[in-house]
Amino acid sequence: MKCYPVPRENLVLSIDNLKDDIPEEYLSHKECYENVIRKGSVLYDIFSELSKDRKHKAHQAPSNAYRISDGIMQNVNPFLLHFALFVPAITNQATPEQQAEFLKHGFGIIGTYAQTELGHGTFLRGLETTATLDLETDEFVLNSPTLTSYKWWPGGLGHTANHCVVMAQLYVKGKCHGPHLFFVQIRDIETHEPLPGLKLGEIGAKMGFNTADNGFLGFHNFRIPRNNMLMKNSQVLKDGTYVESKNEKLTYGSMVFVRVYLLSDMAYMLARAATISVRYSAVRHQSHIKPDEPEVQILDFVIQQHKLFISIATSHAFKICGLWLWQTYSKVMEDIGKGSMDRLPELHALSCCLKTTSTRDAGWLIEQCRLACGGHGYLMSSNLPSLYTTATAAITYEGESTVLLLQTARYLIKSWKRAMEGESLPATVSFLSEYFNKRYNKWENTPKGIVDGLKLVVAGVTKMCAESIQKHVSRGQQYEEAWNSSSVQLIKASEAYSRALLCEVFWFEVDKVSSTLSNNLAVVLKQLAELYITYWALEKRGDLLVYTTISKDDLDKLQERYEELLALIRPNAVGLVDSFDIRDEILCSTLGAYDGRVYERMMEHALKSPLNAETVNQSFHKYMKPVILKHKI
Numbered sequence: 001m002k003c004y005p006v007p008r009e010n011l012v013l014s015i016d017n018l019k020d021d022i023p024e025e026y027l028s029h030k031e032c033y034e035n036v037i038r039k040g041s042v043l044y045d046i047f048s049e050l051s052k053d054r055k056h057k058a059h060q061a062p063s064n065a066y067r068i069s070d071g072i073m074q075n076v077n078p079f080l081l082h083f084a085l086f087v088p089a090i091t092n093q094a095t096p097e098q099q100a101e102f103l104k105h106g107f108g109i110i111g112t113y114a115q116t117e118l119g120h121g122t123f124l125r126g127l128e129t130t131a132t133l134d135l136e137t138d139e140f141v142l143n144s145p146t147l148t149s150y151k152w153w154p155g156g157l158g159h160t161a162n163h164c165v166v167m168a169q170l171y172v173k174g175k176c177h178g179p180h181l182f183f184v185q186i187r188d189i190e191t192h193e194p195l196p197g198l199k200l201g202e203i204g205a206k207m208g209f210n211t212a213d214n215g216f217l218g219f220h221n222f223r224i225p226r227n228n229m230l231m232k233n234s235q236v237l238k239d240g241t242y243v244e245s246k247n248e249k250l251t252y253g254s255m256v257f258v259r260v261y262l263l264s265d266m267a268y269m270l271a272r273a274a275t276i277s278v279r280y281s282a283v284r285h286q287s288h289i290k291p292d293e294p295e296v297q298i299l300d301f302v303i304q305q306h307k308l309f310i311s312i313a314t315s316h317a318f319k320i321c322g323l324w325l326w327q328t329y330s331k332v333m334e335d336i337g338k339g340s341m342d343r344l345p346e347l348h349a350l351s352c353c354l355k356t357t358s359t360r361d362a363g364w365l366i367e368q369c370r371l372a373c374g375g376h377g378y379l380m381s382s383n384l385p386s387l388y389t390t391a392t393a394a395i396t397y398e399g400e401s402t403v404l405l406l407q408t409a410r411y412l413i414k415s416w417k418r419a420m421e422g423e424s425l426p427a428t429v430s431f432l433s434e435y436f437n438k439r440y441n442k443w444e445n446t447p448k449g450i451v452d453g454l455k456l457v458v459a460g461v462t463k464m465c466a467e468s469i470q471k472h473v474s475r476g477q478q479y480e481e482a483w484n485s486s487s488v489q490l491i492k493a494s495e496a497y498s499r500a501l502l503c504e505v506f507w508f509e510v511d512k513v514s515s516t517l518s519n520n521l522a523v524v525l526k527q528l529a530e531l532y533i534t535y536w537a538l539e540k541r542g543d544l545l546v547y548t549t550i551s552k553d554d555l556d557k558l559q560e561r562y563e564e565l566l567a568l569i570r571p572n573a574v575g576l577v578d579s580f581d582i583r584d585e586i587l588c589s590t591l592g593a594y595d596g597r598v599y600e601r602m603m604e605h606a607l608k609s610p611l612n613a614e615t616v617n618q619s620f621h622k623y624m625k626p627v628i629l630k631h632k633i
């Protein structure tokens with residue numbers, strides 16, 4: 001990701017009107033939205049001034065913008081899609097001339113990415129919005145032919161964005177050419193009124209993400225210039241000639257960008273949850289270990305360490321793997337720019353399974369951090385509930401988890417077949433050839449031995465899937481039916497692949513840099529990486545017993561080593577979460593503040609509840625009192 005000058009956090013955090021007088025949980029749905037627009041507009045203005053001052057492309061957010069925005073907003077920024085998908089879609093899918101035209105207003109326009117419809121989110125080839133070329137007027141006519149074709153979910157679409165990139169089925173001279181992207185203005189810049197021929201609104205309250213302004217959009221004979229189709233990969237000429245893309249999947253490139261980004265995003269989500277729960281566990285004293293000694297810090301309970309240290313390790317795993325995946329993405333994008341798309345399928349497969357595993361793990365680990373804080377973790381003021389609802393939305397958006405794992409499985413099966421035919425494979429799946437040629441080692445109780453074992457599981461499950469598909473086909477099913485019949489195992493193969501990748505990249509990246517680090521830092525990072533790998537070896541002991549030569553004795557030794565690692569990490573636990581360096585104003589947690597004044601902060605926050613503004617609420621006199629007096633004996 002390009003590094004732009006970043007607004008120093010303390011500059012942004014010092015701006016008075018970015019502070020909230022009333023905690024957001026006490027605002028109405030509408031007040032919440034208006035509050036984030038107020039704060040988001042201040043940020044938007046800062047980023048705009050910042051980029052103009054430094055002659056940077058005046059439409060790209062600084063690299064730490066997301067982190068600052070998350071903290072200031074204390075919820076999702078309704079301008080997020082402008083930066084996350086609208087601008088990347090234009091810069092990746094439009095010609096240079098179109099980019100200059102569409103982005104000439106820089107921060108003067110606010111966009112979103114309108115792909116999902118009421119009736120379709122996963123199956124893009126089933127999208128119903130149409131864009132039909134009118135040769136006479138040199139325009140496309142956009143329509144939503146059915147209720148299910150209404151765009152539904154795009155962030156910022158309800159009341160914030162005035163432009164969007166729309167995914168619609170392209171029709172030229174009566175022929176459908178499949179989903180293509182179009183640049184569409186949807187509101188008047190001055191008045192913000194929806195343009196004629198459009199039906200716009202927000203989709204209603206959600207489990208979380210309630211400030212994202214997810215909206216709906218319907219088209220009725222809405223006209224845009226022909227040049228508004230993003231034409232970098234495929235074109236429609238003035239005479240109606242359709243020039244197809246070298247690879248129709250290039251249209252989906254913007255989704256790969258966000259999936260790659262989400263690994264780092266989840267690292268940050270987990271860093272926050274771990275900071276809150278570990279610091280709280282150092283402050284909270286509860287119960288005894290030795291009956292004749294004072295109550296202990298709950299962080300001294302080994303089971304509490306088991307619940308929390310995996311989150312510290314996982315945050316580092318996702319950060320390191322996120323950087324590795326970003327480098328892969330950047331290289332593949334560079335290759336595509338030079339006309340080679342050889343590695344696009346590999347990138348697609350990697351981004352699908354790593355996005356899924358990182359978002360799923362972030363979800364259950366944040367929940368585990370919440371539960372480890374007892375009742376106080378259930379308070380909104382702990383910020384753990386909001387972290388949970390924000391993180392778990394990512395399991396669904398940008399590609400629903402099951403569907404993406406099946407995409408990776410598709411790649412594994414194809415790679416397995418190539419291995420059977422003796423073809424060479426990319427490094428990320430070359431272990432399939434080694435397995436096929438029976439070139440693998442006896443179990444070793446070392447991080448490398450565990451990584452090799454996890455790869456053997458992937459190969460073994462992939463082989464089992466290939467055989468299952470073949471079995472169903474031999475019984476008369478079509479390939480697609482056989483694929484569906486084997487999908488439970490196919491998901492398992494992808495999950496195993498993703499876990500092996502995370503363990504391998506985490507361990508070897510840490511091992512690679514450890515010689516450049518101070519001894520103390522190298523030791524602690526290696527302890528975290530070994531904890532992560534050993535944790536997952538124990539979690540996946542069943543598969544390891546089936547597919548490797550691991551023994552019961554090896555597993556007992558791994559369990560012992562795991563518990564040793566918990567004890568080794570315990571003295572550094574608070575220092576490790578402090579090193580995430582997340583300021584209180586961004587952490588937004590009564591339980592996780594740096595000064596440890598948990599109980600005072602909890603009471604301060606409770607007193608901000610509007611209910612505590614008076615000792616007796618009016619409802620007593622209006623409703624309770626008559627009933628109490630009536631039944632008073």
Ligand SMILES: CCCCCCCCCC/C=C\CCCCCCCCCC(=O)SCCNC(=O)CCNC(=O)[C@H](O)C(C)(C)COP(=O)(O)OP(=O)(O)OC[C@H]1O[C@@H](n2cnc3c(N)ncnc32)[C@H](O)[C@@H]1OP(=O)(O)O
Pocket residue numbers: 040043044047061065066069077079080083084085113115116121122123124125155249250252253255256258261262265344345348396397398399400403404407410
């Ligand atoms: C003011 C201050 C603000 C500061 C903010 C700063 C912000 C900074 C940047 C932050 C960036 C990110 C932050 C994250 C926030 C995100 C917020 C929410 C965003 C949510 C957005 C969305 O949800 S957009 C909609 C997402 N939708 C999807 O993902 C749809 C999923 N479905 C699909 O991808 C496809 O339909 C499918 C793959 C599932 C199936 O399609 P299809 O049936 O056509 O595929 P097949 O299975 O038949 O396979 C066909 C072949 O195509 C290959 N393929 C498929 N997809 C891709 C792809 N994407 N890339 C490459 N190749 C692909 C597939 O492999 C098959 O190939 P073969 O096997 O060779 O046939």
Ligand SMILES: Cc1cc2nc3c(=O)[nH]c(=O)nc-3n(C[C@H](O)[C@H](O)[C@H](O)COP(=O)(O)OP(=O)(O)OC[C@H]3O[C@@H](n4cnc5c(N)ncnc54)[C@H](O)[C@@H]3O)c2cc1C
Pocket residue numbers: 081113114115116119120121122123152153154155209214393396397398399400401402403406
């Ligand atoms: C908070 C949030 C923000 C969002 N923001 C945006 C946005 O900005 N822009 C945008 O365009 N979209 C956005 N979305 C929509 C999101 O991309 C879709 O919800 C997502 O792609 C899933 O599609 P769907 O909701 O139609 O679920 P479906 O695809 O209908 O999935 C429902 C179930 O069917 C299963 N299923 C579907 N297909 C298959 C298959 N082939 N094989 C096996 N099982 C299958 C799924 O696994 C799932 O269990 C957002 C969604 C959320 C929750």
